[in-house]
Amino acid sequence: MKILYICADFGIPVLGTKGASVHVREMVSALNRAGHSVVLAAPKLQKVLWEKPEEIAGRLLHLPPAPISRETMKCLMEFEDMLGETSPLPGQIRRMLYNKEMSHQLLRHFTAHPPDFIYERAALFSTVGVMVAEALAKPLILELNAPLADEQSLYRGTSLGALAKKTEQFVLNRSEAVLTVSSLLKNYAVSAGAKPTAVHVSPNGVNIQNFQTKTATEETKATWELGSGPIIGFVGGLRPWHGVMALPKLAEQLHKNHPDLKIVIVGEGPLRMRLQNEFEARGCSKNVLFTGAVSHENVAALIPTFDIAVAPYEKLEHDFYFSPLKLFEYMACGVAVVAAEAGQIGEIITQGRTGLLYAPGETTTFIMHCERLLSDPRLRKEMGQAAAKEVRSNYSWDHNASRVISIFKTLKKQERPL
Incomplete structure (x- = not known):
């Protein structure tokens, strides 16, 4: 199968060392090991250019934000700096602007040769998966790793909390399937608008080829x-x-x-x-x-x-x-x-x-x-x-990849409403 994997989160450098970065790469690798063709689309590759980039098994499509988004964010930051203030607003505006930029670029790449389905790692203010899936009339499987709007408000602060919550509800409701990493998160997803029958629990895993029990130390x-x-x-x-x-x-x-x-x-x-x-x-x-x-x-x-x-x-x-x-x-x-x-x-x-x-x-x-x-x-x-x-x-990544394909097969006969 052909799978378009979207990670629109600027906080996840997909070739970096963060746990979220590892999660993305390991899912791509597991899907590749199972014989599927995966294209990973992301705006950010590394947090620090001096770091050696990690390897990735699938095809990587780097889609950095357009100059207008970067300039808008820069202007907002300069305005806040002039006032002696800082807030999450510039980054949040960039995320919203990037939805249109990334979806347009993806449609340019995939309209003539679409994937079988779209797999998106949920990101704050991201509607890219919904926009592309609806345009291509393909199923969207959404991976939710945290209650994003609540987490942002609690740990990082937000200037647009109500809008972040509304975006999350919109995306959860429009996804054909939602994978949550825990049972508690499944309950959250349903309360936030996901269809109960569409939500599946898929805990994190491990690459059992790389993490061995009897490694010489x-x-x-x-x-x-x-x-x-x-x-x-x-x-x-x-x-x-x-x-x-x-x-x-x-x-x-x-x-x-x-x-x-x-x-x-x-x-x-x-x-x-x-x-x-x-x-x-x-x-x-x-x-x-x-x-x-x-x-x-x-x-x-x-x-x-x-x-x-x-x-x-x-x-x-x-x-x-x-x-x-x-x-x-x-x-x-x-x-x-x-x-x-x-x-x-x-x-x-x-x-x-x-x-x-x-x-x-x-x-x-x-x-x-x-x-x-x-x-x-x-x-x-x-x-x-x-x-x-x-x-x-x-609890291997291969188990998780198999679960994703199994879920897709149950959706295969369903037509996405236009």
């Missing part, structure tokens, strides 16, 4: 100077909701019984400086490694070096809609996991068999679980093996 440990002691690792963005500020206390407490313990933090984010200062204040900085942002290939090499992998999410003021990519990658590598029991995490991990769970924000229990695993190598091994079996059997 000596070379990676030597490269990163990890030493021979036990390692507790974290992968992800250094942001408040990831719970990373629990790590300094964890290190301080565990070093009492495990002085050669290493904390490895794989990722980058705005809390890095604060984290470094907190480790320093607790006297643990020499036993902590910040790798910064690394390639997905390096993530796959680093995780097997962990004795314990953690996902210490904080208690949020809203439902935990997400499907943490790190969780599936930890488990696929056969590493024992300690995670906050938030949202889908409690559905993926079986307490005491494939990982250890604790209530979000309960730092004492978090530390206790890590201590228990550090003191019991046999339990770590058994738990890691059970976790790997669970994830590798049920």
